[in-house]
Amino acid sequence: MSNERRGARGSPPRQASHINCEREVLAMKIDVVIVGGGPAGLSAALILGRCHRQVLLCDDEQPRNRASHAIHGLLGREGRSPSAFLGEARQELTRYKSVSIRWTRVNDITPADEGFEFTCADGTTGIASKVLLATGIVDELPEIAGVEALYGVSVHHCLYCDGFEYAGKPVAAFGKGDEGADLAVMMKHWMADVVACSDGTEISADAARKLKQHGIPLRNEPIASVEGAEGVLTKIRFKSGPDLDRAALFFSTGCHQASDLSELLGCKRDRKGGVVTDSATEETSVPGVYVAGDVSRDVLLVAAAIAEGAKAAVAINKAFLLRDGFCE
Template identity: 35%
Template structure:
């Protein structure tokens, strides 16, 4: 007998979706391989009552909340394939088990691919971050760098200027910033370096300087870096339409273009990647699932 809903992903979106469905007396199986995108994050911010919480502690409290509801089952396994036949979804795990569900919520988030820079992983999550709204407060008034070859780099710099006026931009060998944008940045005292980065220098994950390939040295205390964001392929494999931002297109309740498939969290957009937003989207997707199950039953 298929469960009412299978949730793929045990981050804030998946956990909150499970909570709402459990409270709605729906049978739920949540697949969580405990490989979060924010594994390097020391603290999570922007979630009222949980500001500064460690991700592992957030997960522990969430599991504690969910355990109250007997219709929720958590599986420590990785989904490798999802098939649909006659309105029933079959989920195959890495361990070779199969499970059936009437509806599925994809809360798989995104995989981060950092630029290929010397020692970049040592600094990421300690002095280099990707979201000013998540970590800008800790970086306030410091000498910062924005390392990015992405088209949105100008927008990123303008955002970070809210927290620190002492900024430089390194595009690591790309000429992505227009002359007009460079002029606007220079008017704010923000230089742009287009040379390739030779190395990052610092100790214990705390950035001290950036050395460019022409041996230019730039002293910095931290900053922002732009990873590439790679979504899981389940949505596309099932035929879900994508949006202009590279995520899966959904309505206000997480419904995709494929009946029975819902998406919540970072997988819907590469633009906003925050704990509280993902949890809220999990809530809405769960309400969408429950509403559609009720409609099916009538």
């Protein structure tokens, strides 16, 4: 690959694009600025490129699943590493000359006469007729010593992504109060040997009843650390009481938006902090601003992000076709 350059350590190959000149400050007028180059943003860029739309995709290379080694549940790409997947997707986009990529953060977007004015950390500025926010979310890891080294390999947040791999293995559910207990009950569908860990917090009588009903033990002592080697969890150490040998820990601690651009633009959010969209078009409460992927906090999977990116791109292209008299 002659135009390949490497991003940060361990990140997928970048593709140089015809306007992607580092340190150059550009002011441009384009059809769509896509903020975020994960599965949602790349999928939208692909469809818009195939519609000959002038697109700038900006990405600051912090994809949500970067700690993971394998994507599960993605038809045709089962087990592919996230970085290989992104590398292939970026490579596919090089075919579309109307699509450019810049490895930078979009700091600001404001409504302007002819659309939206955007400003990037590398000095790029421009006007886009439409905005697509595909900025993703950030998971809040449990505050336990040793978690970061195991995260993505044997410490997980998503049963749909990683639950299948632990059938028949001993696992733990982590969450304060009833959250860990509720997660443990759900995990029982995937795994037989589940222990709930509430990390020094009490659970309600109702949650205790459900644990008992499903034969799930509770460890409520504060956790001192999790231990393992090469990403593989071996045991949970408590501040008091015996260690617990486990192959994996699933947690329920929450997440937040990776970018405040939707808030700056005034897009409506729901109770969970997800951006509210029109389900047919992925357009937000701000006309001309669309979202795709985890930003809406609906189904948080790569397959859903790809689908939402494609859906938003089709809606954006339809809006241009209408504007230009190519359809009614």
